[in-house]
Amino acid sequence: MLVKFAGILQPVAFIGCENLLPYVLKIIPSWPWDIATDQLEEPVIAIHRIDDGYVIHAPWHSQPMSDPTEVSAACSLIVDLIHARTLERSIEGEEFCLHGAAAVFSGRLVVFPALQRAGKSTLMARLAAAGQRIFADDLLGICTLEDIGISFGASPRLRLPLPTRTRRPFRNFIDAHRGPADDRYLYLDLPAAQLALHGETAPLGAIVLLDRRATGAAILVPARRSAGLRHLIVQNLTGHHDAETIVARLRRLVDELPCYTLRFSNIDEAAALLHDSFISWPSQSGEGETARIAAEEPSPLPSKSYLQPQMKSAAPRRRRRLDDDPYIRLPAVAAHEVDGEIFLTDPRDGAIHHLNLMASGLWRLLAEPITTKQAVEVVQTAFPSLQRQRLERDVTALFSHLLENKLIAHPEHLDSLAAAGARAPLGRTAKTAS
Template sequence: MLRYAGLHAPLRVGAPDIVRPLLDPVLAAWPVAQEGADVACPAPFATLQPSDGGRWALDAPLAQKPLAQHNPVNAICDLVVEMSWERLRSHPDLLCLHAAALTFGDSLVIFPNARRAGKSLLTATLSQLGHAVFSDDFVPLSVDAQRQVIRGIANGIAPRLRLPLPDNLSESLDHWITGRIGPRNKQYGYLTGIDLPQSGVTAPVGAIVVLEGDPTLTEPPTLTPMTQEEAMAVLVTQNFGRQVHAGAILRVTDVLTRSVPVLRLRYNAVEEAAALLHNSAALRDLSAARMPEADQPGMLPLAPLDLPSVQCRLPVDLGQAFCKLPDATECETGTSLFLADGSGVAIHRLNPVSAVIWKLLDTPLTGLEMVEVMQELYPDVSRDRLCGDVSGALAFLWQQRLIVPDAAG
């Protein structure tokens, strides 16, 4: 049994003399807090052990996936995912971003996940330039209760690179990465022997860089500011947590996108992009993102793990009056309105019709009264079309636990 620091439940490892030589380099900076058959803690969150034919089996009961036989490196890849979820089960108040995170000076720069944008290769290239790697995949966030600073937490896991490496890397970078690839198979390799802070180490979030890889780009890479609206749309889709209230996620995302630089990196060549980031004045002397005390995640309850579906009567009766449910969290940026329901289950970016209806419902109104208002706002749209749009918007808001029929209406 191995209980890693920060996790409540242990990992059971079968045949440790076979498993640990591959596993330990991947978790090089995630210390084992307890080890041995007599580890006194809950049942293991996962069991990793060799099976027939050189395959490994990962049994993770809470993953709700069938037991599968893996190539050893793929089994470790799946285990890393389960360890990230176990961290959140152990600390359900943590927010978490699908993102990479590296130090720039004393601060963290967050790189939200973008499929096939070269995030892990960029992480490796920045590591070569001296930036410590907090994560290349998931970044837990906490709010310092005393200083109100939003901080990222190192996960202590080696970055995972897709193999083979692209053939357009310089000889020096290719040699540097290749010499540090530890456990590997034909598909993935883990980058070891780099500046990897120990799991649990924290640093203040100072900037966010959204990656936009473009293989057709022939010009040098660019680093340009994003609007808060654009940044919110990216970050709310990268947030996940076991029981973090959606309102807390929305508040933290709002503060991050208002208080630290949010930039878009458009690039093709990874080394040019890393050099641009490394030398950018916009990523020097960064100030920490701070949460007003009243907005801290701990001020909201944990979200329920499961809620029954809402029984919404369809089609919606436009003669029925509706009202807002209490305790919703809202954030307005530019032309977008983001809402988290009071139960804390989800965040929604409302379309223009739904946003207007939400604002109208500061006092209870019937659907027909909303249609009249919409007719004044959109005189060129037919009444039938408006009735359909209002009915659809009401059904959506109702099903998402944002409004209910008014009992007095």
């Protein structure tokens, strides 16, 4: 059976698994669909029934994806549907797909980029229980040209079992809106008033980074724009644009939208705080914000390590042995500075690298030839309280990372590296040295 979904040129083939379609439609109830009139048309996605589950084939998968249950297979298929739709929309336009959640507050979207086990899906369900309209639980379309979010109309999905501290009113709401489920996940069956329709749009209002902790009261604090940009780059799922375009488009979002961090341990407190904070929108500058939004000053000191493998894996397994000759940055590498932190884009391989404050300062020094020893001396002068041994280790690690990724070189090698880079294939990866 071939099924056409609105916004996707080619159909989806359900091969021996027509029983799966009702699960899919229950999770994306407002996504228009129809049986394909041409049952010989080439499908963009094919899903097969096998003895112990389902297998999905799509051109962007390096190998077939397998799922054991109807619910998990429907979930995987919907992700592929969104990918196919976004791929077609983003080739010529400025639409991309963000791994994250979003809810409507006073007519505008608060966007929550995904962070591992930060509780975004539970938070969306809790906001729905409080009457907020949910725009996205896991995948959100964004058009940077119009600064709008685009809903795919997918129901929120909760991980099972529910947290033991879930309060009775919230449990009652979940029980009253139970949708498709297996032993790992439960989808909510929300009314139309609380779940945005497929293709529905709303203006973007703010970016909120989730920081779930074991204890402590909920608090909303301003976040650095560089942190917002880093998380947007990490969770950008549209990979066919060049790195320069990706950073430029996402940077425009963080330049225009306020960015916050929500620290919380209790989901009820977090939902209440979001409602109180965004029922009337805080100003872009931060003046006149609700009293429960606290101030936070960024630390000028470097983080524990420059090389956290957060976007992909930027850290070398071990520091390379560096000689005492000077290094200089390659002119082909472009730099985008946000709040003193630099994002590097490399047109030769499509990679994106994030440098924290200290690493960004070293990158500026590399505009002229400099040795690692000279770099250590400069940083030691600026931060005399830093332990010398740690400083030498971190500077060496940063230079190793830059050298390993061919972002710096000995001055006499610049021409040969530039020529080699011009022949490299373009493929986007995102790395960090933050």
